[in-house]
Amino acid sequence: MYPALAFLLLFFAGGRVPVNREFRPTPGGIPVFVVSNGFHTDIVVPVREPRTGTDWLQQLGQPQLTAQFSAHEYAAFGWGSERFYLASYGGRMPGVGTVLRAAGPGRTLMHVGFYQSAPRPGQHVVALQISADQYRRLTTLLQASFAPDSAGRAQLRNAAGYTPSDFFFRARGRYHALRTCNDWTAATLRRAGLRAPLKSPLAGPVLRQLRRSRAAAGQAPQ
Template sequence: MERIIKFFAKGLLAFLILMLLYFVSAVTGSAIPVNKDQPQGGNITIYLRTNGVHTDYIFPVKNEIMHWQELVSPQYTLSKRANYNYISFGWGDLEFYQNTPEWSDLSFPTAMQAVFLPSPSAMHVEFESAPRFTQPVISVDISEAQYRDLVRYVAQSFELDASGNVIPVANLHYNQNDAFFRAKRSLNAFYTCNTWINNGLKNASLRACLWTPFDDGIFYQYR
């Protein structure tokens, strides 16, 4: 019995040390800026929105660079409306999205599976008449070249079928104006929904942090 207790005690200690290293790395990576110096006079405004845990991009539905409805049609939503001005994108674990429409629905098994077990991912797409400011939102003015790189990054995150079309997730909606689609990669402790957002910013030569699994790291760079 004493050996068993020592074994579990060592295992718990090792786990706590790993968790401490993880959070220290997250704080350190979040504090290190990338692409700190930005050109002046960006003529395209995008938004970053967080619910306190998860970050989304918000883009214009249509401009001279990208017409998003040609890739993700509003026909996939329950309302099927087409008169939107903005569109938001969030990436994450598919089963997490299916089982956790509200954070109050979060269960320990769902969280552990999303973080530690390889599983399919999904893109949450929502059409909006205007960005919602009921949650923390920041606006970012970017250049056409930066937006073009960001558009490419987001579009390439969708999984496509043999015909090159997005793949909707059947019967999954949070409201009348959203839809979910199959996406590439799998979420884990080192590549979270916020890491996906941060990597997109870095890819587009926008302000970002070196690495972060949390939304705080992204918003810290735009404080």
Template sequence: MGNEIGLRVWRAASWLAGTLLFVVLAYATAGLIGGTIPINADWKPPATGGVRILVEDNGIHTGLVLPVRAAGIDWSQDFPAGDITDPRYARFDWVAVGWGDRAFYVETPTWADVNVLTVLRAATGSTRTVLHVEHVAEPPVAPDTRAIMLSEEQYRKLAAYVRATRGPGGKVAGGYGVNDVFYDGRGRYSAIRTCNEWAGGALRGAGVRIGAWTPFPVDVMAWF
């Protein structure tokens, strides 16, 4: 009897492990395929003028690096100096903005901080979302940073998207250091709408050529 029960447990565990592996592989495959299907395929940067932005990738989260003042948008009104620990950093001319699940964002700034339970909770869906805003100098264009030129109209569309994903609750927590902060977010985070899909959605909405679904960093960065 004991051997029979043990065999059933082993079979159940094997089935569960196999199912989880299939789900993970299917999700990864779908994400990579979705990231290769172009939206706004005829997009081109403006021939002259426009607004220069950057897209950055820390290996987990992608975000947008935006000029504090451009095309009639003034982020110093949205993200005032008094909200960060050291207001002197607000004299920088750029803000780096990302969106995501509050627990996942706060607890996983790098791969070394990834916790399986945190990832699973976020993947199943959460409305406790945040905007992460960092006051920065202009980042150099590097393998983890890309520069994009937008028309002023495209930039204003992107700004409207960012503002629409900020919730009514204001500042919710300090950031990772003295120059960043978390604000209440709006929208539901899940395995379908990740922080990277947020960044991809901002660019799609602005009319930039990017993949139809961008759940992973590579889905965003590979286009630029």
């Protein structure tokens, strides 16, 4: 009982514990963003990044997406419960039953969206510049979150998402109450070397720790 209680305490208090406290944005580095709708977080990166040779349209391997979004500048990546994502179609709020079922272990999806230009920093958007090495690590981690098919290609789950510019792909890992979409974001940022909370079931601590890294570098917290 006590180990479980200690883990729950860590999970809900972990948002106050920073990892990579020494991280500072890189002046002139590669622009990345963390975007929230108040409940969920996405990591937003350039569609094409010449310093690292990254091309996300090529990585996704979907010719129809390449044709449609070749002029877009940024791509957003989020991980979450397949049940919750698909029950949210049409702007619907999933019912209590769906939310409770999502709290148990279940399959996951990667939510991928495209931006014509960079997100505007604000209450729910934190902008950072990171080094090429940090970006390479971040790219590797994002790629590893997709569940590939037998040929190693990302698997498109739905031909459309919530809008004409977002889509769902099959993902690795199981979603549950102790492994949420925001905890995935926090873990991905941490492993890439960015400041992030130790654990975070909520969006707020993820944004707050990133803002503190900006403040420590003498940048406006946004």
